[in-house]
Amino acid sequence: MRILLVEDDEKLNESLAFQLKKEGFLVDACRDGEEAxxxxxxxxxxxxxxxxMLPLLSGTEVLARMRQARNETPVILITALGTLDDKVTGLDSGADDYLVKPFAFEELMARIRCIARRPRRMTQDDQLALGDLTYYLGENTLTGPKGSCSLSRREGTLLESFLRNPGQTLSRPLLLTRVWGMDSDVEEGNLDNxxxxxxxxxxxxxxxxxIKTARGIGYRLEAG
Structure with missing residues (x-):
């Protein structure tokens, strides 16, 4: 699972990112609403x-813009605002859960596990197609004329990037960011692999x- 952590308190941000990575999650971390x-x-x-409570844009504003853009990624709001009205406002804004500071890391983990267990509602966005190829995002399954196969998480993320931009050359830096994260120091050879x-x-x-190679630039996906 890949998690985006948005927390403006530097020490808490670093602590949560460290603990989440120890639990095996991929974590991208930032500290203001615009970067989020x-x-x-x-x-x-x-x-x-x-x-x-974030600089530049509040968490509820970030959440509202997400939902307006039809981004249904699960969100757990983390905040010191713990009154009933605060919780109702946060949940009505589109949050999937609400965790009040201070909290134990074990409680956060329990809430993450709870969200991970929820069945995903199938929509058209759960599959991407080009030509004779269909990729089922929720199952990480690729289907073509001769059958199906499972993809690894990174293979799936890379293929999703191509399928959402068919025929468009995607630069190597863009693909590295999408698959490994903005702060990763992964070698470019991993992308070629x-x-x-x-x-x-x-x-x-x-x-x-x-997949066609644009030498010195990146790659693009083309229908046969």
Whole structure:
């Protein structure tokens, strides 16, 4: 699971990010509302932990803009505002859960597990298609003329980036950010490896869709 942590308190931000990574999560962290929206527009996270009191844009404003853009990523609001009215306002703004500071990390983990157990409502957004190829996001399954195969999480994120921008050359820095995160120091060769993996997946399901190399720039996905 990939988590976006939005918390303006530097020490709490660092502490939560450290503990979440120890639990095996991929974590992107930021400290203000405008930066949060920048991350959210990448649409690469499975869960957002969102502080309500943020610089530049409040957490509820960030949440409202998310939902207006039809981004249904689960959100847990984290805040010191703990009255009943505060909770009702936060939940009515589109939050999936509400956690009041101070809290034990074990409680946060329990709430994350609860959200992860919820069945996802299937919509058209749960599948992406191009030519003879269909990718089912919730199941990380790729289907073509000769059958289906499962993708790893990173393979799925990379393929999703291509399928949402068919025929468009995506730069190497953009793809690295979407698959590994903005603060990752991953080597560029890892991107080439995952493109190679995806090409093998496309071949295994018999698809005519192909990934083309734009030398020195990046890659693009083309229908056969």
């Amino acid at each position: 929206l920048y991350y959210i527009e990448e649409n690469i996270h499975d869960l957002i932990l969102l502080d309500r 995952y493109v190679h993996f995806l090409r093998r997946r496309l071949k295994s399901v018999g698809s005519a869709v192909s």
